[in-house]
Amino acid sequence: MILIYIAASLLISGILFFNKVTIVRKILVLLFLLMQIIFTAYEFTHKGLTEFNFFKADALAILMLITLTIISIPALLHSYDYIYKEQDNRRARSIYYVAMIMLIMALSAAYLSSHIAVTWIFVELTTLSASALIFHRRNAGSIEATWKYIFVCSISLVFVFIGILFLSLALGDTNQETLHYETLIELAPNLNQFWLRLSFIFIFTGFTAKLGLVPMYTAGIDAKDKAPTPAAALFSSVLMNVGFVGVFRFYEIISHNPLHQWANHVIMISAFLSIFIATVYMLKVKNIKRMLAYSSIEHMGVIMLGLAAGGIGYYAAILHIILHSFAKSALFFQIGHIYKTYKTKNTYYIGNYFKYNISGAIFMLIAFICVTGMPPSGLFISEFYIFKALFQANYLYLLIPLLILLTFIFWALGRNFLKILFTPPVDFDESCIEKVNSYETLSQYILMGLVIYLGLNPPVFFNDLIQEAIKNLI
Amino acid sequence: MINILLIVFTMSLLFFAIGNRLMTYVKILALQGVLLFGIAFYGLIESNLATLIIILLETIIVKAIAIPLFLRYVIIKNNITREAEPYLPNFVSLIIVTLIIAATFMVSNVIHDIHNHKIYFVVALSALFSGLYFMSTRKKIITHVICYVLIENGVFILSLAVGKEMPMLVNLGVLFDVFVSVFLLGIFINKVGDVLQDTDVSQLSNLKD
Amino acid sequence: MLSFVLIILVSFVFTGIVIRTKSLASGRKGPGVFQPMKDILRLFKKGAVYSETTSIIFQIAPSIYFASIIMAILVLPFGHYKGIISFSYDFVFFAYVLAMGKFFNIISALDTGSSFEGMGASREALFSMLAEPAFFILMGSLALLTGHTSFQEIFMTFHFGSYTSYAIGTLATFVLIIICMIENSRMPIDDPKTHLELTMMHEVMILDNSGFDLGLILHGTNMKFALYGALIANLFMGNLPLYYSIPLFIFIQSLFAVVVGLLESFSARFRMSHNAQFILVLSSVSLLVFFSVLMVMGKFN
Structure with missing residues (x-):
C-alpha cells in the first residue's frame, strides 16, 4: 500500500505540474485528499504491518498520520481560497500544489519508516518541498527565508547523517538489518557508549531544525513567517512532529542504555x-x-x-x-x-x-x-x-x-x-x-x-x- | 595508496584556505571528486560489484563533473564577481585550517577503537570543520553552497570509513538528496540574482526580531 | 666527494636548461645551455666598483655568500656515499650555513644605504624566515621515519621501497621544489625578469654589486639550484649502485630544471601580500608529512 501511495502521489504531482486547466487541478487535489484518507484508514486498520521492509505502521506512526491527514484536509481546501485571491501566475500555483502534495507524502512516509536512514531520506525530502512553499511569493523576504531554511536544514541533516554513521560505529559490526529501530532497541544495552553519546548529540542537534528547539530553531521561525498561511499551518504542526518522531525513536533506543x-x-x-x-x-x-x-x-x-x-x-x-x-x-x-x-x-x-x-x-x-x-x-x-x-x-x-x-x-x-x-x-x-x-x-x-x-x-x-x-x- | 589520496585531500583543504577566486574553489571541488573516486575505488574494491559501480559513478560523474560544471554555470550566468571576498584574511584562514587539522589529529588519537580508520577520521573531521569555518567566513552565498559540498565530501569519507555495508537504497537516497539540494540551491541563486541583483550574504539579513 | 663534483658540474648547465625550457615554451629558439655560464665568466673577468658609502661588509659579503653555498654542498651525500663532511644533525648545519650566507647578503644590501635595497632585503628575509619551519618539519619527519639524524643515513635508510616512502618522497619533493623557488627568489614568489625595482626582491638587493662580486652571486644561485636538486635526487637514489645512480642523478637534475622552467613559463607571480600565506602553506604541508609519518610509525596510538 505504501508503495502505491508514494507512486500515486508522485504521479498526481507530475500531472499537476504540467496541467493548465483549473478544473483538472481541483479534481487532482481532491483525488489526493481521498487517497490520503484511504491510506490513513488502511494503515489504521492494519496496525503493526511491515511493508517493503522499511515501513511499519506502529502506534506512534498511526497517531501522527491521522493528525497529518486531519490537518491536511483544511490546509489544502484553504489553499484554494488563499491562492486564487492572490495575483500570482499559474506556474507558481502549480508548483505550490505539487510542493504541498510532496510535503504531505514525505511526512507520511517519514512517520511510517522503521529504518533510521529511510527516515533521514524522507525528512530531507520535506526540506526540499517545504522550501518550495516558502518561496511561493517570490519577493525579497521569502527569498531570504527560503535560503536560510534550505541551508540550516541541509546542514542539520548532514549532522543527522553523521549521527547515523556514528550509531553504526556504536553497533560495532554493521549491516542493513541492524539499523532498524526495533533491532536497535534490542541491541541498545550493549551499544558502545562513547559512540552512542556522539551519535545522540549529532542526531538530536540535526532534528532540532525540524523540531524547533535550541540550537537550530532559527530557520523555522522565518519559514513560518514568510510561507503562505496554509503552508505555515503545516510547518508549525506536522512538520515539527516529524522532528519529534525522529528524536522520539532515537530516544527509545537510548532509554534502554545506561x-x-x-x-x-x-x-x-x-x-x-x-x-x-x-x-x-x-x-x-x-x-x-x-x-x-x-x-x-x-x-x-x-x-x-x-x-x-x-x-x-x-x-x-x-x-x-x-x-x-x-x-x-x-x-x-x-x-x-x-x-x-x-x-x-x-x-x-x-x-x-x-x-x-x-x-x-x-x-x-x-x-x-x-x-x-x-x-x-x-x-x-x-x-x-x-x-x-x-x-x-x-x-x-x-x-x-x-x-x-x-x-x-x-x-x-x-x-x-x-x-x-x-x-x-x-x-x-x-x-x-x-x-x-x-x-x-x-x-x-x-x-x-x-x-x-x-x-x-x-x-x-x-x-x-x-x-x-x-x-x-x- | 588510500593514505596518499587522503593526504592530498587534506592538502586541498589548505589550498582552499588560500584560494582567492571562486573558480579556484570549484576546481578544488572537482579535484576532490577525483580523489574521492580513487579513495572509494581502493576502499571498496572487495565489496560487491553493483555497490562499487554506483559509488564510482556517484563520485566521478556527480562530484567530479556535474556539480563543478553546474556551479561554474551558475557563477558565469549570474555575473558573480570572481573574488571570494572572505571576512578574514587568507593568512588567518590558513593558520586556522592547519590548527583544525592538528586538533582533529590529536582528538582522533584520544579515541581508542578506530585503529584501522584513523586517517579517514582525521581527514573527514577536518573537512567537516574547515567547511563550517569557510562557510562562516565567506561573504557570497555561492561560497556557502561550495562549502556545503565540501562538508558533504567530508561526510562521504566518513561513511567510507564507517560502513562499507550501508545498504544500496541508502546510498541512492544520499546521492539523490545531495544532487537535488545542490541543484535546488544553484537554481535558487539564480532567482536571488534576479530579485536582488547582488548575491551577497549581507542582502539576506533583514529577517530578525 | 662524488656529490661535490657532480653538483658543481650540474650547476654549470642548470640555469641554461631552465632558460632554454622557458624559450621553447614561449616559442623561441633561445640561447644555448652554456650561455648563463659564459655571462658569469665574462663578469669574473671584470673588476668591481664599490660605492664610497659602503664599508668592508659590502666587499666581503659576496664571497661569504658563495663560500656558504660551497660549505652546504660539502655535507650533501650521494646515495649511500657520504659527503665530504658528515655528522649527526648535519641538516641543521646545512640550513644555517645557507642562512648565514643569506644574512651577509642582507646586511651588505643594508650597507649600501639605498632604500630599494633595504626593501628587497626585508622581503627576502621575511620569506626565507617563513620557509624555514617547512624545511625543518620536513627533515624532522624524515629523521623520525628513518631513526637517523644525518643526511647520509637518512637517505640511505629512507629508500626501503614501500609505497609510503614514495608517497612521503613525493610530498617532500613538492615541498623542496617550492622551498628552492623561494630561496632563489624565482617565479611564484618573485620574477627574476621584472624591470621595476619596487616589485623586485632578490634583484633589487644586488643592484650595487658589479663585476666579480655579481658573478659570484649569480653563480651562487646556479649552485643553490643544483644543491636542492641533489637533495631531491637523494630522496630517490638510496642504495642504488653507481652505474644506476649517476645517470639517475643527472636525469633528476635535468627534470628538475625543466620543471622549474615550466613553472616559470606557465605561472604568474603572486601579489606581494599573497606570498606570505603561500609560503606558510608549505609549513602546513610539511606538517601533514609529519602527521602521516607519525601514522606510519604507529606512534600516538
Missing part, C-alpha cells in the same frame, strides 16, 4: 533554553505570525521536558504534541483571514476584530484560551500532566522557573490577542475591507473542538494508541 539519564539532561537543557528564548522573543515581537512561531517553540520545549521527565510525562508529551498540532494549525488558518482583512501582520495595525468578523473573533478568543493551556483546553490536561511528571521526578528547580516563564508567555499572548479583538487599530481604512464568509471559519472550529474533546474525553482507541506508542520507554 546513557538514558545523560540523554534526559541534554534534552532538558535544550528544551528549557528553547522556552526561555521563546519567552524573551514573544515579549518583544510585533509580527503575529512570528509570535505564533515562537509559541510553537515554547510548546515543543514543554513536550520535550515531559519526555525527559518520564513517568506520566511520556503519555502527556504525545498527547500534547497531537493537540498542539490541531490548535496551532487552526490558529494559523485564522491568521490567514486576519491578514486578508488588515493586509498586515503587525499587531500595531490590527484591532477591533469583533467588528469585522464575529465568527473569526469568537474563534480567536477560544483559541487564546486553548493555546495558553487554560481549561477546558486539552492542552491544559497535557501540560498539567507534564508539570506533575516534572514534580514527581524531583525537577522542582526546573519546574518553578518554567512556570514563571509560562506566565510571561501567557501575558504576552494575552496582550496581543486581546488587542486584536478589542482595541481599535491605528489608521485603518474601513472602506476597502474584504468580507470573509463565516463558513471559512468552520474548519478552525472543528480543529479546536478536537483539542477540547480529545483532552477532556479521549476515546478508548486514542488512549490505547498513545499507551502503545510509549510502551518501549522504560
Whole structure:
C-alpha cells in the first residue's frame, strides 16, 4: 500500500505540474485528499504491518498520520481560497500544489519508516518541498527565508547523517538489518557508549531544525513567517512532529542504555533554553505570525521536558504534541483571514476584530484560551500532566522557573490577542475591507473542538494508541 | 595508496584556505571528486560489484563533473564577481585550517577503537570543520553552497570509513538528496540574482526580531 | 666527494636548461645551455666598483655568500656515499650555513644605504624566515621515519621501497621544489625578469654589486639550484649502485630544471601580500608529512 501511495502521489504531482486547466487541478487535489484518507484508514486498520521492509505502521506512526491527514484536509481546501485571491501566475500555483502534495507524502512516509536512514531520506525530502512553499511569493523576504531554511536544514541533516554513521560505529559490526529501530532497541544495552553519546548529540542537534528547539530553531521561525498561511499551518504542526518522531525513536533506543539519564539532561537543557528564548522573543515581537512561531517553540520545549521527565510525562508529551498540532494549525488558518482583512501582520495595525468578523473573533478568543493551556483546553490536561511528571521526578528547580516563564508567555499572548479583538487599530481604512464568509471559519472550529474533546474525553482507541506508542520507554 | 589520496585531500583543504577566486574553489571541488573516486575505488574494491559501480559513478560523474560544471554555470550566468571576498584574511584562514587539522589529529588519537580508520577520521573531521569555518567566513552565498559540498565530501569519507555495508537504497537516497539540494540551491541563486541583483550574504539579513 | 663534483658540474648547465625550457615554451629558439655560464665568466673577468658609502661588509659579503653555498654542498651525500663532511644533525648545519650566507647578503644590501635595497632585503628575509619551519618539519619527519639524524643515513635508510616512502618522497619533493623557488627568489614568489625595482626582491638587493662580486652571486644561485636538486635526487637514489645512480642523478637534475622552467613559463607571480600565506602553506604541508609519518610509525596510538 505504501508503495502505491508514494507512486500515486508522485504521479498526481507530475500531472499537476504540467496541467493548465483549473478544473483538472481541483479534481487532482481532491483525488489526493481521498487517497490520503484511504491510506490513513488502511494503515489504521492494519496496525503493526511491515511493508517493503522499511515501513511499519506502529502506534506512534498511526497517531501522527491521522493528525497529518486531519490537518491536511483544511490546509489544502484553504489553499484554494488563499491562492486564487492572490495575483500570482499559474506556474507558481502549480508548483505550490505539487510542493504541498510532496510535503504531505514525505511526512507520511517519514512517520511510517522503521529504518533510521529511510527516515533521514524522507525528512530531507520535506526540506526540499517545504522550501518550495516558502518561496511561493517570490519577493525579497521569502527569498531570504527560503535560503536560510534550505541551508540550516541541509546542514542539520548532514549532522543527522553523521549521527547515523556514528550509531553504526556504536553497533560495532554493521549491516542493513541492524539499523532498524526495533533491532536497535534490542541491541541498545550493549551499544558502545562513547559512540552512542556522539551519535545522540549529532542526531538530536540535526532534528532540532525540524523540531524547533535550541540550537537550530532559527530557520523555522522565518519559514513560518514568510510561507503562505496554509503552508505555515503545516510547518508549525506536522512538520515539527516529524522532528519529534525522529528524536522520539532515537530516544527509545537510548532509554534502554545506561546513557538514558545523560540523554534526559541534554534534552532538558535544550528544551528549557528553547522556552526561555521563546519567552524573551514573544515579549518583544510585533509580527503575529512570528509570535505564533515562537509559541510553537515554547510548546515543543514543554513536550520535550515531559519526555525527559518520564513517568506520566511520556503519555502527556504525545498527547500534547497531537493537540498542539490541531490548535496551532487552526490558529494559523485564522491568521490567514486576519491578514486578508488588515493586509498586515503587525499587531500595531490590527484591532477591533469583533467588528469585522464575529465568527473569526469568537474563534480567536477560544483559541487564546486553548493555546495558553487554560481549561477546558486539552492542552491544559497535557501540560498539567507534564508539570506533575516534572514534580514527581524531583525537577522542582526546573519546574518553578518554567512556570514563571509560562506566565510571561501567557501575558504576552494575552496582550496581543486581546488587542486584536478589542482595541481599535491605528489608521485603518474601513472602506476597502474584504468580507470573509463565516463558513471559512468552520474548519478552525472543528480543529479546536478536537483539542477540547480529545483532552477532556479521549476515546478508548486514542488512549490505547498513545499507551502503545510509549510502551518501549522504560 | 588510500593514505596518499587522503593526504592530498587534506592538502586541498589548505589550498582552499588560500584560494582567492571562486573558480579556484570549484576546481578544488572537482579535484576532490577525483580523489574521492580513487579513495572509494581502493576502499571498496572487495565489496560487491553493483555497490562499487554506483559509488564510482556517484563520485566521478556527480562530484567530479556535474556539480563543478553546474556551479561554474551558475557563477558565469549570474555575473558573480570572481573574488571570494572572505571576512578574514587568507593568512588567518590558513593558520586556522592547519590548527583544525592538528586538533582533529590529536582528538582522533584520544579515541581508542578506530585503529584501522584513523586517517579517514582525521581527514573527514577536518573537512567537516574547515567547511563550517569557510562557510562562516565567506561573504557570497555561492561560497556557502561550495562549502556545503565540501562538508558533504567530508561526510562521504566518513561513511567510507564507517560502513562499507550501508545498504544500496541508502546510498541512492544520499546521492539523490545531495544532487537535488545542490541543484535546488544553484537554481535558487539564480532567482536571488534576479530579485536582488547582488548575491551577497549581507542582502539576506533583514529577517530578525 | 662524488656529490661535490657532480653538483658543481650540474650547476654549470642548470640555469641554461631552465632558460632554454622557458624559450621553447614561449616559442623561441633561445640561447644555448652554456650561455648563463659564459655571462658569469665574462663578469669574473671584470673588476668591481664599490660605492664610497659602503664599508668592508659590502666587499666581503659576496664571497661569504658563495663560500656558504660551497660549505652546504660539502655535507650533501650521494646515495649511500657520504659527503665530504658528515655528522649527526648535519641538516641543521646545512640550513644555517645557507642562512648565514643569506644574512651577509642582507646586511651588505643594508650597507649600501639605498632604500630599494633595504626593501628587497626585508622581503627576502621575511620569506626565507617563513620557509624555514617547512624545511625543518620536513627533515624532522624524515629523521623520525628513518631513526637517523644525518643526511647520509637518512637517505640511505629512507629508500626501503614501500609505497609510503614514495608517497612521503613525493610530498617532500613538492615541498623542496617550492622551498628552492623561494630561496632563489624565482617565479611564484618573485620574477627574476621584472624591470621595476619596487616589485623586485632578490634583484633589487644586488643592484650595487658589479663585476666579480655579481658573478659570484649569480653563480651562487646556479649552485643553490643544483644543491636542492641533489637533495631531491637523494630522496630517490638510496642504495642504488653507481652505474644506476649517476645517470639517475643527472636525469633528476635535468627534470628538475625543466620543471622549474615550466613553472616559470606557465605561472604568474603572486601579489606581494599573497606570498606570505603561500609560503606558510608549505609549513602546513610539511606538517601533514609529519602527521602521516607519525601514522606510519604507529606512534600516538
